[in-house]
Amino acid sequence: MSRIFVTGMGVISAVGNSVAENHKSLVEGLCGIRNELDLFPTKYANLLPFGQVRISTADLLKKLNVTEPGVTRTTLLALHALNEMLQDAGLSLADLSSSETALAGASTVGGMCLTDELYADANKNTNGSPYTSSYDCASVNMYLQKHYKMNGIINTINTACSSSANSIMYGAMLIQHGFAKRAIVGGVDSLAKYTINGFNALHILSSEKCTPFDEGRNGLNLGEGAAFLLLEKEEDIAGKKVYAELTGFCNANDAYHPSSLSDEGDGPFLSMQGALKLAKLSADKIDFINAHGTGTENNDEVESRAMLRLFSTPPAFASTKSYTGHTLGAAGAVEAVYSILSLIHQEVYPTLRFKKTIPSTGLIPVASYKKMPVQHVMSNSFGFGGNCSSLIFSKA
Amino acid sequence: MGRAVRMGVGASMPVINSAVAINGIIIGTGKGGMEDCIKFLNQIVQYEEGLLAPGNFVQSTSNAVAAQVGMMSKNKSYNTTHVHRGHAFENAVIDAVMQLNEFPGSNFLLGGVDEISEYDYTIEDLDGAYKKESISNKDLYDTDSPGSIAGEGAATFLVNDQEQNAICQIAAINILHSEDESQVADMFQQFITTNLPAGENIDLYISGESGDNRTLKFYTVCEKLLNENTPVVRFKHMSGENATASSWALWLACHILQQQNIPSHMMKRVVELSSVKTILLYNNYKGIQHSFMLIRKN
Numbered sequence: 299m300s301r302i303f304v305t306g307m308g309v310i311s312a313v314g315n316s317v318a319e320n321h322k323s324l325v326e327g328l329c330g331i332r333n334e335l336d337l338f339p340t341k342y343a344n345l346l347p348f349g350q351v352r353i354s355t356a357d358l359l360k361k362l363n364v365t366e367p368g369v370t371r372t373t374l375l376a377l378h379a380l381n382e383m384l385q386d387a388g389l390s391l392a393d394l395s396s397s398e399t400a401l402a403g404a405s406t407v408g409g410m411c412l413t414d415e416l417y418a419d420a421n422k423n424t425n426g427s428p429y430t431s432s433y434d435c436a437s438v439n440m441y442l443q444k445h446y447k448m449n450g451i452i453n454t455i456n457t458a459c460s461s462s463a464n465s466i467m468y469g470a471m472l473i474q475h476g477f478a479k480r481a482i483v484g485g486v487d488s489l490a491k492y493t494i495n496g497f498n499a500l501h502i503l504s505s506e507k508c509t510p511f512d513e514g515r516n517g518l519n520l521g522e523g524a525a526f527l528l529l530e531k532e533e534d535i536a537g538k539k540v541y542a543e544l545t546g547f548c549n550a551n552d553a554y555h556p557s558s559l560s561d562e563g564d565g566p567f568l569s570m571q572g573a574l575k576l577a578k579l580s581a582d583k584i585d586f587i588n589a590h591g592t593g594t595e596n597n598d599e600v601e602s603r604a605m606l607r608l609f610s611t612p613p614a615f616a617s618t619k620s621y622t623g624h625t626l627g628a629a630g631a632v633e634a635v636y637s638i639l640s641l642i643h644q645e646v647y648p649t650l651r652f653k654k655t656i657p658s659t660g661l662i663p664v665a666s667y668k669k670m671p672v673q674h675v676m677s678n679s680f681g682f683g684g685n686c687s688s689l690i691f692s693k694a
Numbered sequence: 695m696g697r698a699v700r701m702g703v704g705a706s707m708p709v710i711n712s713a714v715a716i717n718g719i720i721i722g723t724g725k726g727g728m729e730d731c732i733k734f735l736n737q738i739v740q741y742e743e744g745l746l747a748p749g750n751f752v753q754s755t756s757n758a759v760a761a762q763v764g765m766m767s768k769n770k771s772y773n774t775t776h777v778h779r780g781h782a783f784e785n786a787v788i789d790a791v792m793q794l795n796e797f798p799g800s801n802f803l804l805g806g807v808d809e810i811s812e813y814d815y816t817i818e819d820l821d822g823a824y825k826k827e828s829i830s831n832k833d834l835y836d837t838d839s840p841g842s843i844a845g846e847g848a849a850t851f852l853v854n855d856q857e858q859n860a861i862c863q864i865a866a867i868n869i870l871h872s873e874d875e876s877q878v879a880d881m882f883q884q885f886i887t888t889n890l891p892a893g894e895n896i897d898l899y900i901s902g903e904s905g906d907n908r909t910l911k912f913y914t915v916c917e918k919l920l921n922e923n924t925p926v927v928r929f930k931h932m933s934g935e936n937a938t939a940s941s942w943a944l945w946l947a948c949h950i951l952q953q954q955n956i957p958s959h960m961m962k963r964v965v966e967l968s969s970v971k972t973i974l975l976y977n978n979y980k981g982i983q984h985s986f987m988l989i990r991k992n
Contacts, residue, residue, distance in 0.1 A: 321865045341743045406755065410731075416737055419820055420732045420813035426820035433817065434725060435756065436779035440982070443871045452776040452871055456726070456756040464774055468789065475792040492731075496751035551719075551764040551773035556752045564770055581743040682752060683761025685773055 300431025302470045303694060304541045306528030308379040309635045311622045312349035312521050316382055320556025321639050323621060324647040325667060331507045331519050331623050337371065338414065340491045342498065347507050348489055349623025351375060357543050367428040370409040373441045375628075376486040380442060383482070387528045387538075393480075397449040400478035401439055402469040402525075404461035404485030405454060406493075406627035408435035413491035435627075438486055450478055453582050456627065458681030459590075460549075461524070463630030463689055467547040469529050479534065483567035484526035484631040493626065494520060500557060506623075508593030510617035511602065511663045513654040518592040521623025525631035527638075542638045545674070546579065546690030548572025557682050558596045563604030565686035566590075570676065573688040579674060581609045584690070586646050586670075588637045588677040589663070592618025592624050597680065599644035602659035616664040630679040634689060637675040641693045645669045695753065695762070696727040697846075698809040702759030703766065705848035709803050710767045712852055717800035718772030719760045720790050722783035722805060722860045724937020726756030726775075729811035758805050772802075780979020782806065783941040784869045787987070791867070794855045805850035806941025810934075815844055823935070823980070825905070831931040832959070834905035842904035845934020849941040851948075857992065860946045862973075865889060866988040878984050879915040882976060886919075890972070896920065897970040898950065900927045900943055902960065902977030904935045909981045916976050926963040927956060940977045940985055947973045947989045 307317070312330025313323035323330065335343040337348055353361070358374040362381070384394065392398060410416055416433050418424045431437065436454045443452050451472060451685035455465045462485025469481030487493075497503050497520060504517030529544065550572060552565025559565060574581060590601055598617075605612040618636050625632050640646050649663040673693050680686045695703070702721065710716060731754035737746045752758070757775040764773045770794065774787040783806035790804045818824060825841040834843060857863070866889035870881050890896065899920055903913045917926060927950075933942040950956055950970055958964075975987040 402750060413735065413738070416732075416817075417735050419817050420735065420815050422820075424820070430817055430821035434779060435777045436724070436782075440779065440871075444982075449870065449872075451785075451869060452778060452781065453776060454782075456775050456777040457760075457773070458755050458757055468774075468785075471792045471796070472788075476797050477788060477792070490737065491743070492735060495743055495746060496734065496748065496754075498743075499746040499748035499751055549772050551761070551770050553764045553768050553770045556758070556761060556765070557748070559789065568770055681757070682755055683757045683773075684764060685757055685761065 299474050300531035302473060302529050302531060302544045303535050304527050304544060305530050305535060305538050305637060307541060307635050308381045308382030308386060309525040309632055310351055310375055310378045311523035311632055312351055313621050315353060317635060324636065327652055327667060329507060329621050337489055337555050338491055340494060342494055346503055346505060347519050349519060350489060351522055353499040354451060368432045369441060370432050371411050372405060372408060372486055373438045375488055375524040376438045376442060380526045380538040383526040383528060395449055398473045398479035399448060400451040400469060400481040401442060401448055402453045402465040402481055402483045403439040404465040404472040404627045405435040405438050405487055406456050406458055406461055407487045407490045409433040409437045410492045411488040411490040418542045457630055457685035458683055459626050460679035460681040460685045460687040461627040461630065463679035463687035464549055466550060466630065466634060466689060470544055472617060473491060473529060473531050481529045482526055483529055485628045487626040487628045488522040488525035489520060494504030502594045504593060507651060508620055509651045510591035510620050510649050511598050511656065512652050513599060513656050515593045518594050519623040521625045523622060523625040523628045523632050525628060525635050527634060540694040542641050542691040543694050545692040546573035546577030548576060549687045552686055554684055559600040559680065563600040566601055566604035566680055567607050569688040573690045574678065577690045584613045584674050584676050585672045586613055586640055586675045587615035587631045588675060589615045589617045590678040590680045591619055593619065599656060599659065602661045603657060606659065612661060614646060614664050616649040618647055633677050637677045637691050640672050640675050641691060644672055696730040697811060698723065698727045698807050699753060699758050699762050701848040702805060702807040703762050705850040706763045706803055706805055709850050709852045710763065714801045716769055716803050717797065718793055718802045719763050719769060720774055720786045720802055721760040721805045722776045722780050722786035722938055723756055723759060723807045723924040724782050725808055725814060727758055728814035728961050729809060732756040732813035746840045748962050749992045761811060780937050780983035781985065783938040784867060784985045787864060787867050790853050796909050798855055801852060801854045803850060804853045805848060806938035807848040808846055808936040808938045810844050810846040819975045834931040835903060835928060837905050840906055840908050842906045842930060842935035845936045845939055847933060847942055862951050862989050862991045864987060865990045868986045870984045871982055872984060873982055875915045877917060882916045882986065883919055889988050894972055896924055896972055898927060898973045899924050900929065900947060900973060900975040902927050902930065902943065904930045909978050912978045922992045923965050925967055927960045929960060929961050937979060941976050943977060947975060951991045
């Protein structure tokens, strides 16, 4: 089986519009979560904190030179991150449109960021807005395919909050099993009145900035963002800039409850264990875990318990959702970029605002920025429907 | 449970309850649970973002079918949902092929699910997906107008790498995004040349013709590339059109291979049928997404 390497990256989130800006915020501990949502009218705009990307939809349209009708903010965020990745990797337009280049993306909200427009169209209050073919999750990659005239395999995955971890796995497998020579993998989600009200109905949105792995944590903050990575196999990377190797990945299901994890965390345990097995690494070789760490009561306790089950002494771990909020379908890809930044710079980024250990687990996340040797990083993503995925990136 | 979840679970449980252990659940769905989605959306508006019941929200996520099947069968293995519109089921097939290469001897549940809901029908209708005039499904291919008729359903399969007792083999699959019929014709020809074993014929061609005059050109160029003695079957007057109609077509191919019989209303080009062993399936969704599958029985 071919070894898979990361040769390009692009990211946009509440803590920056590029890999460099995101890195600076992570190092300096700058949080992107604020009580000033201004993307659409919602009564929660000033009541709840959100990780909004600091660029308006109008400015994105202008910056990206998008003039067609019906393009949503979700698609624009994706295009922004993809463009950065393409420039970073130096991928030519010819290679991009080659039938050997796959695109495996992910989204959970797709064009439903336009909640009010969707409401009007679905209830026939209009003669059809410009967005009637833009609401589904696939609309993002349908646009990217057309924009760059891509001829390879194109896919969109939706496994809720683990979506883009699965698109990374899928892209790697497309290469390993001969369906593609290279794969563009990642994911995107933008803030939506739909998801805000959905998570609020589940009572898992915190009215304060989230505090993952803290005893006093009381929920997550929703964020938005996009990230794309270029995956290539060992035979094709000579002379290229190589950021990391994707050594392990696994998808497992918790099979317990539609919207919460089982007490013992079988899904998280199995996905972490499976990723180690594929990477042929013993648990003690993992130097750092970029945890799912949403800040909800359920996730952080169960994830901790699963870590305690698998690692006799869990390695250093933290949650970067304390910077960006939970970017849902983008989280796996955004945090893959952050995990790779840890490998490149031999440093780890802390969980912000951590104060008190959860008594039942006794686990303390990394709470301040530090330099340390990092050879292997695990990145966790768990979603509704029990969909759990873990990735392992190793120093190239 | 919403409609898509009910159909998906209903079609999956017989496979789950078959004697073999299932090593993963792979579902393709273009829209997932749109009915629940808009019900929740209507709540948001009706109650002015007040205290809402989360049930519809949780059921509306596209992964609800695979998740529900996993939960009901306590299956903790691989579980994923492909949602790339008209290639949602095709990517699920490709995923299953890769999983079986990776883990020989395992068994997967593979399925395609999509529902018709009032709201989604409205949106698709505004988008021009359906015919404006009222027609009988029998006349679908005789109309010369844009749009098709709405379809829904769930088709599920037990897939593994064991030839013994298999209904058929999914011998090859490929997908393409294109609005250019000559590019599609080239891919169609190349797909046959690459994948059809030397000396074998295509015994039957299943065409995804939907009665939409905007996509007919793709079906026409592909059909022209076939030997004129190849029998041609159409199915969308039975299934209707939706993003995962190709999963129904794969079920149809299996059924024909098992029964060696085809209802006459499905035949577009009737030719004396001897035994059917090799079936080629070409489908197109909304004039952009094309898929090619070669299905064989030894």
